[in-house]
Amino acid sequence: MSTMIPAPAQPARGIRPAQSKTPKAPLAQRESPFARGGALIVMGVFTLYFLVPIWWLLVAASKNRSQFNTTNPLWFADFSLFENIGNLVAYRDGVYLKWMLNSALYAGGGAAIGTIIAGMCGYALAKYRFPGRELIFNVVLGGVLVPATALALPLFLIFSQISLTNTFWSVFLPSLVSPFGVYLARIYASASVPDELIEAARLDGAGEVRTFFTVSVRMMVPALVTVFLFQFVAIWNNFFLPLIMLRDETLFPVTLGLYAWNSQVNQIPVLRDYVLIGALLSIIPLIIIFLLLQRFWRNGLSAGSVK
Amino acid sequence: MRMKKRAVAVALLTAATVALTGCATSGSTGTDAAACAPSKGKVDLTFTTWIPGMEDTVAVWNKANPDIQVKVQTGPNGNGGTYQNFFNQLKAGNAPDLGQIEYDALPNFRVQDGLTDLAACDGVLDAKSDFVDWTWGQVNFGEDKSVYAIPQDAGPMAMFYRTDLFKANNIEIPTTWAEYATAAEKIRATGGYITNFSQSDINQFAGFVWQAGGKWFKNDGDKWTVDLTDPTTTKVAAYWQDLIDRDLVSTNPPWTDEWNNAYNSGSDWTWNSAAWGANSIASGAPDTAGKWAVAQSPQWKAGDKASGNWGGSSTAVFKGSKHPYEAAKFALWLNTSAESLTMLNKSANLYPAAKSGLDLPALKEGVPFYGDQAIYDEFATASAQVSPDFVWGPTMTQTYNDVSDGFKGAVSGKGTLAEALKVGQANTIAAMSAQSIPVNK
Numbered sequence: 001m002s003t004m005i006p007a008p009a010q011p012a013r014g015i016r017p018a019q020s021k022t023p024k025a026p027l028a029q030r031e032s033p034f035a036r037g038g039a040l041i042v043m044g045v046f047t048l049y050f051l052v053p054i055w056w057l058l059v060a061a062s063k064n065r066s067q068f069n070t071t072n073p074l075w076f077a078d079f080s081l082f083e084n085i086g087n088l089v090a091y092r093d094g095v096y097l098k099w100m101l102n103s104a105l106y107a108g109g110g111a112a113i114g115t116i117i118a119g120m121c122g123y124a125l126a127k128y129r130f131p132g133r134e135l136i137f138n139v140v141l142g143g144v145l146v147p148a149t150a151l152a153l154p155l156f157l158i159f160s161q162i163s164l165t166n167t168f169w170s171v172f173l174p175s176l177v178s179p180f181g182v183y184l185a186r187i188y189a190s191a192s193v194p195d196e197l198i199e200a201a202r203l204d205g206a207g208e209v210r211t212f213f214t215v216s217v218r219m220m221v222p223a224l225v226t227v228f229l230f231q232f233v234a235i236w237n238n239f240f241l242p243l244i245m246l247r248d249e250t251l252f253p254v255t256l257g258l259y260a261w262n263s264q265v266n267q268i269p270v271l272r273d274y275v276l277i278g279a280l281l282s283i284i285p286l287i288i289i290f291l292l293l294q295r296f297w298r299n300g301l302s303a304g305s306v307k
Numbered sequence: 308m309r310m311k312k313r314a315v316a317v318a319l320l321t322a323a324t325v326a327l328t329g330c331a332t333s334g335s336t337g338t339d340a341a342a343c344a345p346s347k348g349k350v351d352l353t354f355t356t357w358i359p360g361m362e363d364t365v366a367v368w369n370k371a372n373p374d375i376q377v378k379v380q381t382g383p384n385g386n387g388g389t390y391q392n393f394f395n396q397l398k399a400g401n402a403p404d405l406g407q408i409e410y411d412a413l414p415n416f417r418v419q420d421g422l423t424d425l426a427a428c429d430g431v432l433d434a435k436s437d438f439v440d441w442t443w444g445q446v447n448f449g450e451d452k453s454v455y456a457i458p459q460d461a462g463p464m465a466m467f468y469r470t471d472l473f474k475a476n477n478i479e480i481p482t483t484w485a486e487y488a489t490a491a492e493k494i495r496a497t498g499g500y501i502t503n504f505s506q507s508d509i510n511q512f513a514g515f516v517w518q519a520g521g522k523w524f525k526n527d528g529d530k531w532t533v534d535l536t537d538p539t540t541t542k543v544a545a546y547w548q549d550l551i552d553r554d555l556v557s558t559n560p561p562w563t564d565e566w567n568n569a570y571n572s573g574s575d576w577t578w579n580s581a582a583w584g585a586n587s588i589a590s591g592a593p594d595t596a597g598k599w600a601v602a603q604s605p606q607w608k609a610g611d612k613a614s615g616n617w618g619g620s621s622t623a624v625f626k627g628s629k630h631p632y633e634a635a636k637f638a639l640w641l642n643t644s645a646e647s648l649t650m651l652n653k654s655a656n657l658y659p660a661a662k663s664g665l666d667l668p669a670l671k672e673g674v675p676f677y678g679d680q681a682i683y684d685e686f687a688t689a690s691a692q693v694s695p696d697f698v699w700g701p702t703m704t705q706t707y708n709d710v711s712d713g714f715k716g717a718v719s720g721k722g723t724l725a726e727a728l729k730v731g732q733a734n735t736i737a738a739m740s741a742q743s744i745p746v747n748k
Contacts, residue, residue, distance in 0.1 A: 043533060065593065070568075070571060070593075070594060073564070092359070092360075102513070115329075126496075134654035153395065156395055156399065157395075157398070157399050160396075160399030160400065160401050165399075165401065166380070183444065198322065208316065232441070242383070242384070242390075243388045244388075244392060244395060246382075247353075247355055247381065247382060247392075247403070248380055249378035249380075249381045249640075255384075259383055259387070259388075260381065260382055260383040260384075260387070262383075263357070263383040263384040264357060264383075264384055265562070266583075266587055267583055267586070267587075267655060267656055268586075268655060269586055269589070269590030270361055270589070270590070271359075272590075273708065
């Protein structure tokens with residue numbers, strides 16, 4: 001009961017950056033050119049800071065090995081990117097492609113199912129009243145504070161008990177859980193899914209499950225996309241859990257595979273090239289996903305804040 | 308990349324402390340060598356290693372031994388996470404049958420009671436004569452009646468040097484460390500550096516100490532003694548400190564582009580490194596092909612014949628393996644058969660620990676990068692000169708980290724190498740006490 005009243009205020013707190021973004025555009029025109037120039041410079045510096053490593057990676061990946069050390073690190077030499085990619089893909093019967101596929105499965109599958117679970121939990125916590133609701137929510141919130149790395153070892157011991165280590169499931173199952181997703185879905189659901197609408201759906205004879213999937217989910221899409229993106233990136237970058245769980249090379253996600261190669265660069269110098277090219281290729285799926293879903297995401301953030 | 312590695316190392320260390328402080332056991336529990344009987348029927352073994360291409364070698368074994376099938380598992384290199392995984396698995400009771408462990412990490416597994424004593428297994432004690440003497444000392448810790456792993460590869464050290472530069476500047480190839488320092492002065496006068504002092508390859512520095520006859524650790528069966536500050540180590544540290552103080556050696560962080568570039572551009576002239584380093588130079592300094600050669604390491608006393616070792620690993624059988632007999636059989640084949648050693652040398656540049664391996668045709672050929680010199684002959688000579696008495700401690704990751712932190716300061720003028728070793732000494736004793744490992748304070 002008590003949550004129903006402060007709930008609308010919560011989304012604004014949770015996603016403040018977007019809120020301050022909307023009024024900023026008209027404001028900026030009124031500011032002095034110095035302030036504006038200063039802001040631009042700061043942003044320019046940060047943009048450079050983030051883009052230069054990627055640029056370096058692109059340039060480095062396009063060089064052959066002898067040129068790698070001897071030519072300007074920030075400019076192209078002979079362009080052999082495609083040849084390098086060919087070598088990478090051919091190395092050890094294409095194990096790199098297998099890793100990319102694994103990463104896509106862990107991250108894509110884990111984020112999709114994880115988003116549904118988080119959406120349902122958040123919705124239930126926002127819209128149903130039952131004893132212990134706040135307690136559950138607070139426990140979930142506490143979960144946000146526990147870093148995934150700290151859970152990896154206990155998870156390993158648990159999975160060992162049921163002989164599930166070194167399997168697809170040992171990485172996939174823990175990836176389905178996202179306390180932050182539950183949190184976000186709850187505050188978003190309580191702000192953007194009106195009780196009257198659910199009431200109307202019930203009156204029209206829709207069951208609770210049907211109401212959720214046909215009515216509520218549509219209104220929660222922006223939040224769900226956000227959860228999906230967060231989860232996708234988190235799983236894609238989660239390196240420690242696979243490191244502890246997996247031994248079989250064919251189950252590795254691309255992060256672990258590249259790390260394993262990189263740890264052998266001293267002895268097998270050719271791996272350095274593959275690590276560079278592999279790293280470059282491995283960021284492409286993330287970029288694609290962000291570009292595709294960016295629209296929903298931005299909508300989601302601002303829609304929440306206006307209410 | 309460095310940062311990330313470091314972060315991972317820290318995370319792993321934390322996990323290690325959490326996981327292991329509770330279950331450290333004393334060094335010498337009763338031997339269980341009595342039980343090593345063959346199993347009945349078909350046996351499946353798991354083998355974790357980070358050597359690329361190991362599957363192909365194991366496939367050869369699997370084909371010839373239908374009753375002992377080995378499955379290869381992999382991961383990053385030992386300190387990159389695989390050792391921690393081994394410890395986690397030992398704790399969870401699902402360790403693989405066999406695992407790759409570097410010599411400097413073996414005592415850690417021994418102290419945590421993670422290794423099976425293979426002495427009773429068929430042919431293991433007799434295999435002693437098949438391996439270069441000092442490598443056997445690394446796997447039996449000086450106990451004549453025990454064998455805790457089968458030596459796999461070794462890193463005997465020698466001196467890589469630029470023949471062309473020494474000749475063009477009329478500088479003699481140094482054969483003693485005193486001559487090496489003199490040559491360093493002359494080289495500095497031409498604008499170059501004789502070598503690069505590595506601030507983070509503490510195992511390379513250990514190789515220098517090893518060559519000089521120092522011993523960092525002793526274990527009398529009951530207690531460990533840590534001695535990172537013995538007179539020999541202090542002498543070696545003072546020698547390098549002097550070269551650093553006089554700016555006669557460069558101090559680039561190793562394995563970086565700067566470091567590669569220093570060799571590739573001819574600014575660094577020599578590298579005191581292991582057999583496996585031959586490929587590191589060839590790939591890091593491709594423009595200098597044909598201009599390198601290998602000579603025995605400079606000696607502390609003219610006429611001496613001593614070498615150090617840097618790196619090398621073994622194949623161990625973990626506690627809890629149900630088939631030690633078969634595992635030992637496989638490990639012996641893997642590390643002594645000419646077929647296996649040839650394949651491993653080809654796929655991963657392993658330099659064998661087996662005596663027969665030193666005569667592999669692939670290790671007798673001239674190497675074009677080194678002006679067609681048969682460089683592995685030098686390493687074979689070096690390997691025979693490595694002292695069998697050097698023992699590693701049970702907490703080497705921590706020791707390396709502490710000493711390396713000090714060395715990083717020393718190369719930038721904060722503190723000295725000797726002080727770094729003193730700190731390493733104190734911290735190592737503290738770390739061992741914290742894990743309830745008996746140690747003389």
